[in-house]
Amino acid sequence: MKSYFDGLAGMGRYPDKTRGEIFARHRQYFDQILYKNMRFRHEYAQAYALWKQEKLGLEPEELICQRIIAGIHYTGEEAVTKLFAQILAALGHITPLLPPNLDYHRTLPKGDIDTNRAYSEHMRSLRRFWLRLALPDINEETFSPAE
Numbered sequence: 001m002k003s004y005f006d007g008l009a010g011m012g013r014y015p016d017k018t019r020g021e022i023f024a025r026h027r028q029y030f031d032q033i034l035y036k037n038m039r040f041r042h043e044y045a046q047a048y049a050l051w052k053q054e055k056l057g058l059e060p061e062e063l064i065c066q067r068i069i070a071g072i073h074y075t076g077e078e079a080v081t082k083l084f085a086q087i088l089a090a091l092g093h094i095t096p097l098l099p100p101n102l103d104y105h106r107t108l109p110k111g112d113i114d115t116n117r118a119y120s121e122h123m124r125s126l127r128r129f130w131l132r133l134a135l136p137d138i139n140e141e142t143f144s145p146a147e
Contacts, residue, residue, distance in 0.1 A: 001135070004047030005074055009033075011040070019044075024075045034136060045138045065109045067134035075133060080104065087129050091122050098122055 005020030012033055014022055022030045033040045055066055072080050084104040091098060098119065106113040107126045113119050114127075 001047050001051045001070060001074075004044065009040075011037070020074050024079065027075075031136065034138070041138065044136070048135065048138055051135075061109055064131070064134065067137065068108060068130045070135045071133040074135075080133065083129075083133075087126065091125060 005018065005023060007019055009015055009017055009019055009022055013029060014026065019030075034044055035041065051070070052063070055063055058066065081104065088098060088102060098113075102113070105111060107123070108114065108130065109127075114123055
């Protein structure tokens with residue numbers, strides 16, 4: 001995935017930016033061109049297939065965690081920490097159950113907060129956050145774009 005994200009987009013709104021910069025700073029746009037541009041999707045699907053092949057033998061939950069960790073890596077630790085703090089603040093207004101200054105690593109799949117039933121209501125929201133941040137799971141053979 002590193003060589004894929006290090007490469008220039010070469011098209012669209014940000015042709016001079018790397019795919020990694022678009023992924024990290026313009027994620028909605030990255031997803032849009034991923035699903036609408038056949039060349040972009042094809043290149044991503046090839047890189048993702050190689051990355052996924054390196055992870056052979058992992059359980060589905062472990063693969064999800066690896067996708068999230070890769071998403072964190074390409075988004076940047078500082079940006080993720082800031083986003084996570086905003087999510088915690090929003091969740092804290094609903095019910096102040098989560099510990100203050102919570103390290104986001106504890107909320108990743110199979111983390112101690114994720115597996116603690118007392119936090120299950122919050123973990124639904126945090127799980128959606130993590131899945132949104134994760135590398136998109138694209139399988140080129142089964143992908144069919146919306147008509």
